[in-house]
Amino acid sequence: MADALELDTLWDEFHRVVNMTSQELAAWLRVRDAGEETEPLPEEMSSSTGQHVLAILQKRRTDLTEDDIKVMYEVVDTVTSEADLENEPEAEETKRRHRLMTLGHDPLKPSP
Template sequence: MADKDDHERVWKDFAQAVNMSPSEIEKWLETDESRKVGYKPDGGESVGHASGRRIVEIKRKRKADLTGADYAHMRKVVGYVRRHLAQGPHEEHRIPGSRWRYSLMNWGHDPLK
């Protein structure tokens, strides 16, 4: 079982990685652009799109109500955002309409913020 210090670190890292509000994420997830990006293991909803829905649920919870599964997903989100920011296109003109940005937004991070 994770200790209190680990949960605090994950909470802070998640808050830094997810820079979109629940309402911004929900609005984004309704767009065609959101649905077109990401890995779709069964041909349906992408992993990132499903993650975005889960992020909204987590962000709407009180910290005291978060479960171990919530913290596990928060760690996954932090890892994804960090990796993709490091790998992403670094030419500013490519970012606004890129699949890279759209994928990150499915995970709750808008690199233009």
């Protein structure tokens, strides 16, 4: 398990790169996975990573598991490497934006 300082840093970094709320992410995952006729059941929707990010957003730091910490590191690394956090992409970069949104990062959402 990560030490307290490392976990604090990871928690802050994760919540910095995951700029969608749990409600926004849940709605995105439903829309992304909905078929033309139906909307999936919550447990059947999205990538497992997207669902894991959603679960982490609904937890307190003290409730994190080893798997949560692993996913948090993966999300921070992926968003940091794929997103230009200083100069967000143009709206035309749809595939990349949608991939990042599945991890909870909307590149077109203004920074707070």
